Amino acid sequence: MNPDALSYLSNLDRFSAIEERELSLLASMCTVRDVPAGTTVVNRADKGSGLLLLVAGRVISLQKVGVGGNVRHYVVSAPSLVGPTRLGATTDGFFDFVAQSDCVILSIDREDFRAIERANAPISRAMLVCVYTEMARYVATAEDYLMGLYQSPGQTKKRLEELTLAT
Amino acid sequence: LCPEANAVAWGDGIVTLDKIDVGKLTEAVPLLAEVDEDGLSEVLEGGKLFKVPRGSHVYRVGDTCAGFYSLVSGIVHLHQIEAGGRMVLLRKIRAGQSFGATDFLCGAPHRMDAIMVADGLVFRFDAASIREKLSERSPNVMTVIRTLSRSLESNLQNVEERVAHIFSNPDASLAEFKDLAGLVSTVEELDES
Numbered sequence: 537m538n539p540d541a542l543s544y545l546s547n548l549d550r551f552s553a554i555e556e557r558e559l560s561l562l563a564s565m566c567t568v569r570d571v572p573a574g575t576t577v578v579n580r581a582d583k584g585s586g587l588l589l590l591v592a593g594r595v596i597s598l599q600k601v602g603v604g605g606n607v608r609h610y611v612v613s614a615p616s617l618v619g620p621t622r623l624g625a626t627t628d629g630f631f632d633f634v635a636q637s638d639c640v641i642l643s644i645d646r647e648d649f650r651a652i653e654r655a656n657a658p659i660s661r662a663m664l665v666c667v668y669t670e671m672a673r674y675v676a677t678a679e680d681y682l683m684g685l686y687q688s689p690g691q692t693k694k695r696l697e698e699l700t701l702a703t
Numbered sequence: 704l705c706p707e708a709n710a711v712a713w714g715d716g717i718v719t720l721d722k723i724d725v726g727k728l729t730e731a732v733p734l735l736a737e738v739d740e741d742g743l744s745e746v747l748e749g750g751k752l753f754k755v756p757r758g759s760h761v762y763r764v765g766d767t768c769a770g771f772y773s774l775v776s777g778i779v780h781l782h783q784i785e786a787g788g789r790m791v792l793l794r795k796i797r798a799g800q801s802f803g804a805t806d807f808l809c810g811a812p813h814r815m816d817a818i819m820v821a822d823g824l825v826f827r828f829d830a831a832s833i834r835e836k837l838s839e840r841s842p843n844v845m846t847v848i849r850t851l852s853r854s855l856e857s858n859l860q861n862v863e864e865r866v867a868h869i870f871s872n873p874d875a876s877l878a879e880f881k882d883l884a885g886l887v888s889t890v891e892e893l894d895e896s
Contacts, residue, residue: 599867607870621860624853629860630867653849661840668852672808675855678862679793679805680814683783685869685880686791692869693880699873 541566541642544591548615550670554662562663565649566642571635578619578633583626584646587667588618593639597631605702607695610681611636617670623649728752732773732826733799734850742843749832753825761817761825762803768813770830771804771851777823781815794858798823804851805858807833 542563545551551559566589571577577595578585595618597609609631612618619633623646649667652660685692725743729735738746752775755761761772761779772779779796793815796802806813807830819825828847836844869876 599870601870601873609866621856621863624856625860630863656842656845656849658840658842661837661842661845664845665837665848668848668855669808669810671852671855671859672805675805675859675862676809676811676814678859678866682862682866683785683791683793683814685866687783687785689785689787689880693877696870696873696877696880699870700877 538563538566538568540568544568544640544642548591550615551663551666554666558659558663561659562644565644565652567644569641569643571639571641573635573637573639575635576632577635577639577641578622578629580629580632582619582622582629584624585619585622586646587620587623587644587649589642589644589670590614590616590618591640591642594636595633595639596636597633599631601699602702605699607699610677612674612677614639615670616677617667617674620671620674728775728826731775731799734773734801734828734847737846737850738843742841742846745836745841745843746828746847749829749836751827751829753827755819755823755825757819757822759819761819762813763816764813766813768803768806768811768830770827770833771801771807772817773801773826773828774798775824775826777819777825778821779823779825780818780820782818783815794861801851801854804855808851808855 542560545554545559545563545566554562571593573593578588580600590612592614594611594613595616596611597619599607599609601607618641619629619631621629653664725747728747729738729743735743735746750770753761755777757777762769764783774796776798779802780790781793781796781802782790783793785791794802796817802817803813833844833847837848
């Protein structure tokens with residue numbers, strides 16, 4: 537039992553369909569991390585960093601370009617997963633994820649999460665559906681961001697011009 | 704997979720499962736790969752196989768999400784039309800790949816158009832049936848959703864790579880977006896006139 541994690545999870549509307557005993561199981565696997573603003577939550581070189589659930593605050597995805605430059609991409613606000621591609625990653629990613637405000641993150645060890653998936657036990661299925669739904673929401677955010685670059689080409693052009701000048 | 708006599712046109716109906724070689728369907732739909740043989744009928748009973756001709760939409764932006772799809776044969780493009788009228792391709796779907804799952808899991812209307820660019824067969828996992836079985840905690844449907852989540856991870860990786868590519872080489876990307884920006888302003892000017 538992890539009372540702090542359970543308290544955060546119980547307050548998430550999106551997890552309200554999960555029965556208490558299932559929520560307790562999820563909470564028991566979680567480590568609660570308080571992350572101050574400006575801290576890197578996930579580095580692009582992280583592999584198998586686990587499943588990270590942002591329960592308070594905002595995280596921004598940043599891309600390193602040139603020498604010391606950063607391009608700011610999309611922001612995710614709690615509740616949301618953070619950098620879920622790192623969960624099964626075997627190669628470097630493309631973005632770092634940095635806390636834009638003080639954040640609270642629940643992290644689940646990758647192997648623990650995979651074990652629950654493999655077990656496919658009745659007690660964990662609603663919780664897994666919630667996690668996959670959060671993953672889908674995250675994918676939608678990233679896809680909409682990519683499409684937005686093309687839907688507002690003038691703004692993208694401006695950003696690229698600034699980047700060209702900076703580098 | 705499906706005798707031609709039993710194949711039906713998109714919108715005209717479905718090919719019922721009793722007319723399908725389930726073994727071949729299972730081979731053609733990787734989402735079913737990890738489902739036990741005993742569980743296949745439960746997963747498939749809510750699904751439908753459609754024959755979709757080239758040029759037809761499987762769904763359009765704003766459509767209610769009827770489920771998620773696995774492409775058995777043919778090619779599907781997922782795209783949006785941008786302000787200048789140009790098609791922006793999000794993803795090219797090939798046989799064996801799934802699509803529409805992000806919107807299904809989010810419970811949202813479709814955010815892209817899905818258009819068939821080569822004649823083919825599409826298997827749809829119907830939303831109502833899948834949701835009902837998930838609420839019953841069906842292990843077989845859960846297995847499908849777990850497999851689906853792997854393709855979501857892969858899709859996300861692909862999107863991040865494309866975004867990163869645009870900004871990692873700004874000089875090259877600038878040319879493309881200058882053209883696009885010019886096209887949009889031209890259209891807006893025409894609209895205003």
